[in-house]
């Protein structure tokens with residue numbers, strides 16, 4: 001498996017010097033291992049975010065020739081990514097719904113024994 005380096009700035013303002021140094025460090029670490037370098041925007045705290053900061057940060061990275069691999073991930077959109085993955089697993093039979101409580105699993109010795117695998121439970125109503 002190849003090395004994956006990550007840089008995850010918060011878009012609270014333009015990239016400051018310390019963050020740039022951190023970005024450089026993780027970039028060169030990843031590249032020295034022939035790995036990938038991914039960028040994830042930590043945009044989970046809207047009141048603290050500065051409009052346009054995310055694109056400003058990305059422009060700064062590009063200006064320093066720090067080219068990320070793949071798509072930039074916006075943390076705020078990750079819920080959708082997870083949901084898509086979960087749906088894929090459910091549809092391909094690699095995952096199933098479970099109605100066990102933490103307490104029940106603990107009572108089984110802390111190891112989930114696939115109790116609900118063959119029950120074909122539907123998605124619970126929220």
Ligand SMILES: [Zn+2]
Nearest residue numbers: 098099100116
């Ligand atoms: Zn279960």
